[in-house]
Amino acid sequence: MATLPELRHTAAHVLAYAVQDLFPEAKPTIGPAIENGFYYDFDRAEPFTPEDLERLEKRMNEIVAADYPMTGREVSRDQAIDAFKGNPYKVEIAGEIPKDEPITLYTIGQFTDLCRGGHADSTGAIGAFKLTSVAGAYWRGDEHKPMLQRIYGTAWYDRTELDAYLARLEEGRRRDHRRLGTELGLFSIEEAAGGGLVFWHPKGTIVRGIVENFIREGLRERGYQPVVTPHIAHERLYEISGHLANFDENMFGPIEVEGQRFRLKPMNCPGHILIYRNTLRSYRDLPLRLSEFGTVYRFERSGVLHGLNRVRGFTQDDAHLFCTPDQLQHEFEQTLDEALRLMKAFGFTDFEYVLSRRALEDRGETDAVAEQAIRNALENHELPYSVDEAGGAFYGPKLDINVSDALGRPWQLGTVQVDFVLPERFELKYRGSDGQDHRPVMIHRALAGSLERFFGILVEHYGGAFPAWLAPVQVAVAPISENELGYARGVVEQLTKAGFRAEVDESNEKLGYKIRHWKTQKVPYILVAGKREVEDGTVNVNQRGTEEKRNVSIGDFVDELRTVVETKR
């Protein structure tokens, strides 16, 4: 039986076959299997329309039903180039294949493609598929090369799997933080201000504040000292740091005042370095751990902005540790511990660790030291990791921590980076016990990453139904009639005094309506107060996620809620 990737790769051939039949002028280029499906890129002047996709699906169904065998044969390079002489893309590919490697052609029905192989035996193996979208894509992903049209599809063993996949997509849309952000009144992005700039509304700000406090408290316990640095600085600062040389296309342009050029800060490190450098440091001062909820601005191309995930202004839970080389290992591990504590507290259980090395041409002798510290930390924690050979920061290698959310989708969150370069560039030093000056090592780390993105992920992870300790409104009190309104207000007052976030439903509506409203807002507890509750000083507790309703005295409810909130964090 064919594997899913083989099945999907075959589906890509079937798509190309259908395109050849219906749009003979379109030139096929490449069409691999991808996660959940496949795509095929075509060079064609006219765009493919949704109607075209329907016609293609129909034709593909015929090809699948015909159950054409997939037959391969080896040819010489010249034969291959000759066979595709009308198609410069295929010719280009054929020309690049090393001489000693065989070139293979695969045929289904009346369609032959240059292809390395990896297929199902016949087109009938494709149990269920659907074309999902059409999008532009550059030949070989290079924006200086021609723009092709990419048709995406998804393919599975059978209809049930396809339907389940489509349902997962739908669930993802339902949880989309952009949509929930509006529905739950959490945040907005305002056209009047510009793309990628986030306006945090009161309810979103409450959640953000809880996240910040959680992080702040963890850092305090681990000996970090909070600092605050300016949002703009002389361009010169970023020349020294190397950001202008390495990061220019992601920085906002200069702001000129009185003949001086300023830049919005794209990173917090130079600011923290200036604080370090402001005074003479002794080895007794190290490790010096400076932390800041630092707002940075990065220019992202308009086409890549996406909700809270990719923005132009965001706040990092940033910190920089300055330490001696001897302390590096220990500090790195401490940071890793703290990262894991954070992720777990916010309900993430699946982690992936990626060690990103600097690009080969940037690596120096300190990279080995830095990488060893990272590897040791991972191994001491018995954490499996993969290696990205060129994904490091310009100043050193890094460890990224990726999490999977409730729908199994991966996100890059925390990053911990080792840096021997910036201390050099800024000529940082400390006086050692030997009376000599030494160069400190820096660790850059952001555990949540960007608060904006972290928040967006939380919204989707919980589907907007934040656990009680995080919920912007923890309790809603709904009086059955106006007669109980005063009582309800009293309950809210007691809850507020006890430190909880509670609201009274003042609306002039029936109980059913009020319940519905607060359920829609995903409030963890709805307390109903009617004549009976007023008489015996209780509230009727409706807890999110359960059907059960119970009457509890106000004091008992406060105690219960306190317990829940304390243990959840």
Place this chain on the structure above:
RNA sequence: GCCGACGUAGCCAAGUGGUUGACGGCACCACACUUGUAAUGUGGCCGCGAAAGCGCUCGCCGGUUCGAAUCCGGCCGUCGGCUCCA
């Protein structure tokens, strides 16, 4: 930035040249109902006005037309992609 799709009031959403201030719904406001667990009813809901009416509206700017939310051009913005490699 590039390719494609799209942009109608706070949100969702009808409407493709002429009874259109623009169907519906949600939300919001008022009044009535005094309510017992996921939607009570009626009315209002662009601005001014008691009303008649007047003025301004369908992302923005300009154009075509007797007449435009509807057609054309430019701009802005949103969404899906542009990493997966014969």
